[in-house]
Amino acid sequence: MTNMNNTATNMANAQQNLPPVFIGLPMWQHSHWPNSWFASFPKAQSQLIHYAHECNTVEGNTTFYSLPDADAVARWADSVPPHFSFTFKFNQQITHVNQLQHCEDEIRQQLSLLAPLKHKLGVMMVQLPASFGPDKLAVLDAFLNHIPASMEVAVEVRHRQFFAKSDAEKAFNQLLIKHKANRIIMDTRALFTGPITSEIVREVRGKKPKVPVNVIATGQKPVVRFVGNDNEADNTACLRPWVSKIHQWRIEGKSPYFFCHRPDNKDAPWLASLFISLYNEAYPDYSLPTLSMAKNPLQDDLF
Numbered sequence: 001m002t003n004m005n006n007t008a009t010n011m012a013n014a015q016q017n018l019p020p021v022f023i024g025l026p027m028w029q030h031s032h033w034p035n036s037w038f039a040s041f042p043k044a045q046s047q048l049i050h051y052a053h054e055c056n057t058v059e060g061n062t063t064f065y066s067l068p069d070a071d072a073v074a075r076w077a078d079s080v081p082p083h084f085s086f087t088f089k090f091n092q093q094i095t096h097v098n099q100l101q102h103c104e105d106e107i108r109q110q111l112s113l114l115a116p117l118k119h120k121l122g123v124m125m126v127q128l129p130a131s132f133g134p135d136k137l138a139v140l141d142a143f144l145n146h147i148p149a150s151m152e153v154a155v156e157v158r159h160r161q162f163f164a165k166s167d168a169e170k171a172f173n174q175l176l177i178k179h180k181a182n183r184i185i186m187d188t189r190a191l192f193t194g195p196i197t198s199e200i201v202r203e204v205r206g207k208k209p210k211v212p213v214n215v216i217a218t219g220q221k222p223v224v225r226f227v228g229n230d231n232e233a234d235n236t237a238c239l240r241p242w243v244s245k246i247h248q249w250r251i252e253g254k255s256p257y258f259f260c261h262r263p264d265n266k267d268a269p270w271l272a273s274l275f276i277s278l279y280n281e282a283y284p285d286y287s288l289p290t291l292s293m294a295k296n297p298l299q300d301d302l303f
Contacts (some may be wrong), residue, residue, distance in 0.1 A: 018286060021256055023276065024058045024260075025259065025260055028051040031266075036266075048076065048080065052081060053081070054269070060125075063091055063114075064127065067110060073114060077120060086121050090124060090126050100143040107147075111124075125154050125223070128140075130159055133168075134162070134172070152220075153182065153219075154181065154223040156183075180218075180220070182222050183219075188208050193237075193238070194229065194234055197231070204263040217249055217256075222254060235274060239275050243279045243282050246279065247279070247282070260275060273293055
């Protein structure tokens, strides 16, 4: 009996001490959600308030296109609970126009603007174009030297050489490890599984990169961007390996970020819910908070 009690205590302590999993979507508001996901919630001035009580992170694409004003940043900070973790992309002027060069002022401006988020700013994401290849690793090295050591950074590359398990990829990974930066892992396998079922699937397949999924954690907050399709069986099959990997990273003391995309992101909450259900089924003693829906309802029932 004593051994059983000790085992139960150890499991409870392990669950309590495991780092969190940050699960989020590529946006915190959508025109469909007030009539579906948030339909039973009290009215709020901002969907971010509802979103932040459901998910604990968001993939902030908005800063890639334009920077918000200071009042907007203050509202964002006030709209989310203390445990919420924003992830924002560096602006395209930094990553795509200047390709990380001669942009120290722009970096300072963006980081200064987001500074009021304080601990709620979890990870800054550097999304690089496919033209950014191995010959520019020194540029990335210099860029990462400009980022405060206290800030978590995640880098996404799309040049094919960084996925070839070659010296170039090894050099890239070693550079990230040196800076304690995280490699963003894009998983589009589910999106490209099976036939094209709609025009939106065709469109999204044309836009999203079809790159190999090389799984590595170069920092303490590995980032996965998972893009599903509109077939639950395909999504489930491609999510299952991530369930065990996310748990492994937690056991290793890492805090993974897992972002869920669908061809039409109005459906993304149900993909996140599916991942959570699979995780909790596999690891019931380490369960994650569930979202406010059990399954993806039929589209005719929703809209």
